[in-house]
Amino acid sequence: MGRELRRVALDFDWPANKVWQGFLNPLYVATKCAECDGEGYSADGRRLKALWYGHMPFKPEDRGSVPFTPADEAVAAFATRNVTRSPEFYGHGQVAIDREARRLCALWNGAWSHHLNTGDVAALVAADRLYDLTHTFDPVNRWRPKDPPHVPTPREVNVWSISGGMGHDSINQYVCVKAECERLGVPLHCSACNGDGELWPSADAKQAYEDWQEVPPPAGDGYQIWETVSEGSPISPVFASPEELATHMAGTKWGADEGTPYETWLAFINGPGWAPSMVMDGRGIHSGVDAAVTSQDRGAE
Ligand SMILES: [Zn+2]
Known part of the structure; x- marks a missing residue:
C-alpha cells in the first residue's frame, strides 16, 4: 500500500490514477445475496x-x-468528560452534565x-x-x-x-x-449463500474468477511511479531515466509525495523501489519514500 517503481515499456500509455486494467479481475459475476442482503447471516x-x-x-x-443510570460512576464520568470538553457546554455546569448522562444512558x-x-x-x-x-x-x-x-x-x-x-x-x-x-439452536449463516453474502451462477464461474491471474503492464526500459493503495495505477509519466523521473516526482505539489526531494526520489528509484505512502516512526510522520531510503541507508551502515 504505497509507492512502487515499475519498469514499463517506454511507449506505455495508461492514464494516471486509473487502475491498470490488467489488475482488475473481469470475471466477477457474482450477485449480492438478496436473502441476507449480502451480510451472510441468517x-x-x-x-x-x-x-x-x-x-x-x-x-x-x-x-x-x-x-445504566445517570448515577452510575462510569456514566457520570463519561458525561462530565463530554461536557467539559465541549466548548458549547461551557458554563452550563451540572445541568448539562445531567442531560448528557441521560442521553448516554438512553444510547447505551x-x-x-x-x-x-x-x-x-x-x-x-x-x-x-x-x-x-x-x-x-x-x-x-x-x-x-x-x-x-x-x-x-x-x-x-x-x-x-x-x-x-x-x-x-x-x-x-x-x-x-x-x-x-x-x-x-438456530443457524448463524444464511442458507441461500452459505454465509458468503453473494451468489455465483455456477461453481465453474466462481472457480474461473479465483483462478484468474493479473496481467502486469508491458515491461520495458521506462521508469514510472505507481501507487499501490488501490489495485495499482501509475502516478507519473513514463521516463527514460531515473534522473528524469526523480525530477518529476520532486515537483509533486500535493498528497503524500509533496516535499520529498530529488535526491530521496533518486535513491528510492535506484534502491528499494517500493515504499508505503506514509510512515510514522521516531522522527514523526513523513513520506514512505523518504523512510524507505533512510532505512536502506541505515542497513548499509
Ligand atoms: Zn445470503
Whole structure:
C-alpha cells in the first residue's frame, strides 16, 4: 500500500490514477445475496446483530442486565468528560452534565453490546477477546494472563465497554452472535449463500474468477511511479531515466509525495523501489519514500 517503481515499456500509455486494467479481475459475476442482503447471516443472525448495535428495540432486562443510570460512576464520568470538553457546554455546569448522562444512558441501554450476560462473556473469554480485563500489559512482558486467572463479571465488561476505550469490535459482535445462535439452536449463516453474502451462477464461474491471474503492464526500459493503495495505477509519466523521473516526482505539489526531494526520489528509484505512502516512526510522520531510503541507508551502515 504505497509507492512502487515499475519498469514499463517506454511507449506505455495508461492514464494516471486509473487502475491498470490488467489488475482488475473481469470475471466477477457474482450477485449480492438478496436473502441476507449480502451480510451472510441468517434471519436470526441479522436480528441479533441489529440488537447488538441497537438498530432495533432492545431492553437490557431481556438479557438479564441492569440498565445504566445517570448515577452510575462510569456514566457520570463519561458525561462530565463530554461536557467539559465541549466548548458549547461551557458554563452550563451540572445541568448539562445531567442531560448528557441521560442521553448516554438512553444510547447505551438500547444496545446489546453494552449489556452482555455471563454466556456472552464466557464466549468472549473463550475466544480470547477480553484482554483488557483478563490480562495485564506492560512494555517489557507485553500481554500476560492475570494471576490468578480472572473471569470478568458481565458488569465489569459492560462498564469497560462504555468507558471510552476501544470497546467491542466487530469480531466481538460476531463471537457473541455466533454463541447466541448456538444456544438458541438456530443457524448463524444464511442458507441461500452459505454465509458468503453473494451468489455465483455456477461453481465453474466462481472457480474461473479465483483462478484468474493479473496481467502486469508491458515491461520495458521506462521508469514510472505507481501507487499501490488501490489495485495499482501509475502516478507519473513514463521516463527514460531515473534522473528524469526523480525530477518529476520532486515537483509533486500535493498528497503524500509533496516535499520529498530529488535526491530521496533518486535513491528510492535506484534502491528499494517500493515504499508505503506514509510512515510514522521516531522522527514523526513523513513520506514512505523518504523512510524507505533512510532505512536502506541505515542497513548499509
Ligand atoms: Zn445470503
